[in-house]
Amino acid sequence: MSKQTIIVWFRADLRIHDHPALVTAIANADQVVPVFVLDKNALTGRFSSANRNRFLVECLEDTRKSLQNIGGDLVIRQGDAVSELKALAKELDAEAVYYTADYTPYALQRDRQVEDQLTKEGLEVRSFGGKLAVASVQKLATKSGSPFKVFTPFYKAWLQVKRRDVVDPPKKVPFPPGLKVGRLPALDDVTQSDMLSPDVANGGESAARKALTNFLDGPITYYDSDNNDMAKNGTSRVSPYLHFGCLSVREIETVLPDSNGARAWHRQLAWREFYHYVLLTFPHPQQEFQERYRDMQWDSDSQLLEAWKDGKTGYPAVDAAMRQLKQEGWMHNRARLIVGSFLTKDLGIDWREGEAHFMQWLLDGDMANNNGNWQWIASVGVDPAPVFRRLYNPSSQRDKYDPNGDYVRRYVPELTRVPDEHLSEPWRMSEDKQKKYGCEIGKDYPSPIVDHKLARQAVLERYRSA
Numbered sequence: 001m002s003k004q005t006i007i008v009w010f011r012a013d014l015r016i017h018d019h020p021a022l023v024t025a026i027a028n029a030d031q032v033v034p035v036f037v038l039d040k041n042a043l044t045g046r047f048s049s050a051n052r053n054r055f056l057v058e059c060l061e062d063t064r065k066s067l068q069n070i071g072g073d074l075v076i077r078q079g080d081a082v083s084e085l086k087a088l089a090k091e092l093d094a095e096a097v098y099y100t101a102d103y104t105p106y107a108l109q110r111d112r113q114v115e116d117q118l119t120k121e122g123l124e125v126r127s128f129g130g131k132l133a134v135a136s137v138q139k140l141a142t143k144s145g146s147p148f149k150v151f152t153p154f155y156k157a158w159l160q161v162k163r164r165d166v167v168d169p170p171k172k173v174p175f176p177p178g179l180k181v182g183r184l185p186a187l188d189d190v191t192q193s194d195m196l197s198p199d200v201a202n203g204g205e206s207a208a209r210k211a212l213t214n215f216l217d218g219p220i221t222y223y224d225s226d227n228n229d230m231a232k233n234g235t236s237r238v239s240p241y242l243h244f245g246c247l248s249v250r251e252i253e254t255v256l257p258d259s260n261g262a263r264a265w266h267r268q269l270a271w272r273e274f275y276h277y278v279l280l281t282f283p284h285p286q287q288e289f290q291e292r293y294r295d296m297q298w299d300s301d302s303q304l305l306e307a308w309k310d311g312k313t314g315y316p317a318v319d320a321a322m323r324q325l326k327q328e329g330w331m332h333n334r335a336r337l338i339v340g341s342f343l344t345k346d347l348g349i350d351w352r353e354g355e356a357h358f359m360q361w362l363l364d365g366d367m368a369n370n371n372g373n374w375q376w377i378a379s380v381g382v383d384p385a386p387v388f389r390r391l392y393n394p395s396s397q398r399d400k401y402d403p404n405g406d407y408v409r410r411y412v413p414e415l416t417r418v419p420d421e422h423l424s425e426p427w428r429m430s431e432d433k434q435k436k437y438g439c440e441i442g443k444d445y446p447s448p449i450v451d452h453k454l455a456r457q458a459v460l461e462r463y464r465s466a
């Protein structure tokens with residue numbers, strides 16, 4: 001039976017394409033009210049980020065415009081989700097709240113509270129898929145019934161899961177006339193300007209669809225060979241849009257071309273699903289997944305940590321990557337691996353420090369992906385491998401994945417004139433060469449803060465004795 005009014009509670013699903021909750025609400029009700037509740041605590045909490053807050057505001061603006069174009073709007077409320085939804089439901093005399101399921105421990109707890117409180121008020125509260133390609137991904141299990149801990153068998157099982165159909169964007173939203181929709185927050189309300197990156201991508205579904213089209217029209221063909229080259233535009237850069245739900249990964253699956261590049265890219269999307277699965281089946285992100293490493297002794301040296309954060313370690317690949325992060329609010333995946341290995345293995349610093357720093361700056365900063373990847377590169381997480389396999393030499397990584405030096409020179413201007421053969425280890429240049437190329441080590445560019453060879457021995461011992 002059709003309902004009079006359904007509220008669609010938007011969260012990390014800021015799009016109108018392939019949005020099952022929105023489309024079902026429109027099919028089931030006379031009036032539909034999309035709402036986003038801005039929770040100030042979430043905007044300023046431990047894992048908040050000025051870059052992501054700004055991006056969120058842009059996503060909200062874009063979603064509101066798209067909904068307005070089809071007769072709807074996006075109501076903005078500020079405060080705690082339970083109270084705001086309760087108040088709005090009362091004001092509208094609504095009968096149901098629909099939303100897209102989310103999987104972080106915080107979101108799950110919040111959604112349980114909303115469900116408890118609103119069902120008590122007689123409302124129907126219903127969650128829909130849309131965040132991942134596979135709904136109920138947590139049901140996947142090994143033959144013995146335990147959760148997957150290794151990516152490849154998960155991936156094989158995940159590929160076999162029957163997918164839902166993609167839903168078309170709505171043509172019309174039956175929005176009640178005269179409802180106060182509320183102002184979008186001003187950027188100053190949600191961001192600290194000194195923590196904003198200058199060269200960030202714009203938020204919103206419109207920008208997301210452009211970025212996706214650009215990638216599908218070209219680079220995806222060569223993704224399998226180009227994805228590790230840090231200077232090339234070889235990856236899609238859609239990660240922030242996936243994080244905020246401006247793109248539906250299920251819809252993406254239906255438009256992928258048939259090529260090795262596209263298959264390799266689809267496999268990367270599966271890593272995203274895997275880390276969400278891991279967070280659902282092991283919801284303790286602050287704990288090492290591997291029990292044997294939970295009491296590991298990490299070093300704490302604030303000077304080394306600051307040098308890493310500022311991109312002043314003396315290792316060009318690490319420094320370029322850390323500066324890219326602050327400049328663009330994004331970092332190439334290969335670079336994330338290099339700096340993650342460097343922090344945890346060369347400097348022996350707790351992976352949680354790296355995780356927190358990334359969360360502060362990344363537009364795509366995401367509890368599941370960030371935590372999962374930090375644990376992976378620190379060799380304490382799922383998909384285990386011997387420590388030395390994820391202990392990268394930052395110099396040979398630079399040789400291999402930035403062969404022309406374009407990446408390093410783009411982000412570390414002090415090294416612009418240093419010739420290729422010295423770009424991985426500039427401290428090995430003679431004094432004459434340092435002068436000639438305008439890069440005196442210790443003056444224009446830092447000396448290496450650690451000796452990789454010595455650090456390698458120490459870290460192998462640290463993990464052996466853990």
Ligand SMILES: Cc1cc2nc3c(=O)[nH]c(=O)nc-3n(C[C@H](O)[C@H](O)[C@H](O)COP(=O)(O)OP(=O)(O)OC[C@H]3O[C@@H](n4cnc5c(N)ncnc54)[C@H](O)[C@@H]3O)c2cc1C
Nearest residue numbers: 235236237238239268269272333336364365366369370373
């Ligand atoms: C230490 C570390 C921290 C990371 N933190 C995050 C994070 O907070 N948020 C985040 O989205 N990704 C994170 N990643 C994964 C990966 O680096 C980014 O997803 C990728 O660089 C985003 O760029 P892209 O969109 O061009 O990726 P593409 O290469 O075009 O891949 C397409 C999509 O697949 C997914 N994907 C690709 N690689 C991975 C991966 N290793 N794990 C999970 N998903 C993946 C992403 O959604 C990505 O947008 C992290 C990786 C490391 C090593």
